[in-house]
Amino acid sequence: MAGTELSGVVDEATFAREVAQEASRSSRETFACQDDEPRRPARNSSWDWNKICAYHTNRVVRIQDANLGYLYWGIVTLVVLYIQIVVFHIEGRHTFQEPGLGAVITKFKGKGFTADGKAFDAPDLRYPIIEPSGAFIMTRRVTVKDQKMGTCVDWDSPEHCPCGEHAVCGADNYCEVKGWCPSLGDHNIDHPPQGAVVEDILGLEEAVLMIVAGIGFPSIGKTFHVAGSSPDSSDLHKHITLPQLLELADPPMKLQDVAKSGCIIAVNFFWNCDLSWRSECEPKLSVKRVDDGTGFVQKRAKKKTVAGVETRDAVYMYGLRLIVDSSGIGRQISLVPIVIQLGSCLALVQIASMAADFLMVRMYDKERCDAYYRCKVVETKDYSEMQERLDLVGDQRSKAREMVQGGVIRSGGTGAGVSLGLGAGGRGNMSALLRGRNVGARSSAG
Template sequence: MKSQITNALSDFFFEYETPRQVLVRNRRVGVVCRIIQLGVLAYIIGWVFIYEKGYQSTDTAVSSVYTKMKGVGYTSMNGTERVWDVADYVFPSQGSSSFVVMTNYIITEGQAMGKCPELPGKHNCSSDADCEGGRYRREMTGACVNSTKTCEVLAWCPVENDHNIPDPPLLISAENYTLFIKNSVTFPLFGVTRSNLVEGVDTSYIRTCLYHPKDAPLCPIFRLGDIVQQSGFSIENIAKEGGAIGIVVDWTCNFDVDVKHCKPKYNFHGLYGHPDEKDKVKASVGYNFRYAKHYIENGIQKRTLLKVFGIRFDIIVQSLARKFDIIPTLTAIGSGVGIFGVATVVCDLVLLYLLPKREFYKNMKFKHTDSHTQEPDSEACSTETGESKK
């Protein structure tokens, strides 16, 4: 018993088993096998290693964006001249990555809380019975004003009339405003921090540069008219009723080379605006909101209401950094070697089921045994025993 255990352990540690292979000389099967192997090799080298960079590990960045607008607008309505600066036309004013630049507006001045008739065409009435309270968005008093034939409401009076949007836009000069973008990114996995103020973009350069996709692709100062144009909109159409534009800061970096080659690329995408240019949905066109400036006049609280039409800018940071790593490299190589087994499987199917000599190949590939046949060693032993008896 002890010798059997020793032999078993010796066989386990000191013997090596390898599968038996059959060499098949067949041109068609050989060509199929080589074509499949070349295809797998092209996939591993071309797709996995060259295109997908399977030998590198990846990381995305933690990002921060700061923005700053510059420019002055001028309007003249009904003899009233106004100058609009950054504090007036940018919402919010904290320099966030998402903000609105006002390009058009409807102003209603001197509103005070009280009772006044609704606008003509809204909530028409012929008697007080047509003005029951709580039926509409404004609180009705239940009275019908004969002069306008509209219901009386409790609201900020006079009520806003936003039927006619100014055309051309009042602040079409917004196309000459400039936007400064400051963006910092950190790739935690690789311990790399970069800013869009890369090498060569210093104070003197920023004072004179203006972004251009070919002439000045790294300049962080953008003219709003150029942004709108490169997004696919026209400033005249989107400025009237507003819209939205996405500014993508793309950080695609390869840290197998010097870090200074990691630089941002800027792309501009029109999200929604004028329906004749990009939008398919005709309802709820543009972008607008309201805000009010409250004040006290002769002891009465009043407000100036503005319905603002503007361009919403969303700055989106897109990042992907790569660097050589032995772990994904070995993983990619191992998976590629495993895929080579597809050629063997396909060729075996062709040999065993499609070729005219498939029975011959089956006999060569598989060795069949009969459990009822006496083993050769047993036959020899019994022969020797018989001879000894003689």
């Protein structure tokens, strides 16, 4: 009987010790990853600058697969070429860019003649004489002299009968209103009224335009760049004839084709100046017709009084309306945009990693994808119920400690409590307790 009790006590003591060890081991392994990562060191009250200023780096998995390498480095090469060719060379995003402040001066020299020998000089042909953004050169003129106030059809905006207030129905079923008569307007300019004088200007092929264009970039430098001022350039636009200018248009035109109806010509000097290594810059010239074939005409009126009666001369002037503009961008290498573009390059390189990862874990066969997935991804234990597990481990350790230190182990076989406490003056561990119990059993048997 005593042997049975002793065996039960030893088994329960062993079980208690194993429970305590398991509880301690479980608490240590709670935050450990599956790949046996080292545990975080315990906190220390002293300052350890090696730990405080420690460097953290990413862990790299080297996948020995040629296809993944081809894909990754191919995309990296494309990104680098894009940044170097498109961003740096073509678009110039590595430079500081500033829109320029342009200015133009347009002068006209030449004479024209009518078929009856009447001469026109520059003040007659150009109206207005001073214009900051271009010039108008007359090629045809229609004049109605000595208009008087009366009632007639307004050929700028003619209306058919029936007529409204302040108008009467006149000949040809048109409304007549009070105005300068005979009327000259947009609707009868091709068939002007009787007495109108039509003059076609001839000899403009020898007329010369002098166009001076310049631009400045205040934030880049104090130099004001003038077209044709570079040592190796020749500015033909400073002395260019009207036929030469029309030949530069897109599409090319001839003076006799636009002389009757006129036209609007846009002359643009566009500057694209890289001022990083040099101070000279020359523009590109663009000449284009922008009136869609409708022509261009100006209206003038000159009033006079004859014998107390006020009259006027109405003039329609057709011609070339030149709109000259100077604009552009100045660039200079700057460190800030270079750093920004290099940062964007590094960000775009991540596309290569994303593409290679997608191929590695999605596009291969299942066995290889699973193997690569295990190399790339480290899965931890489920910590969603962490606090409950910690409480359970704590309860197990508390119960084991009570069983060991309290000196009472309950035997499931006998149903009686067996005291393992030390006698008076006794000290010892579990072995001493068991030996004391064994001696007591022998004394009882004797």
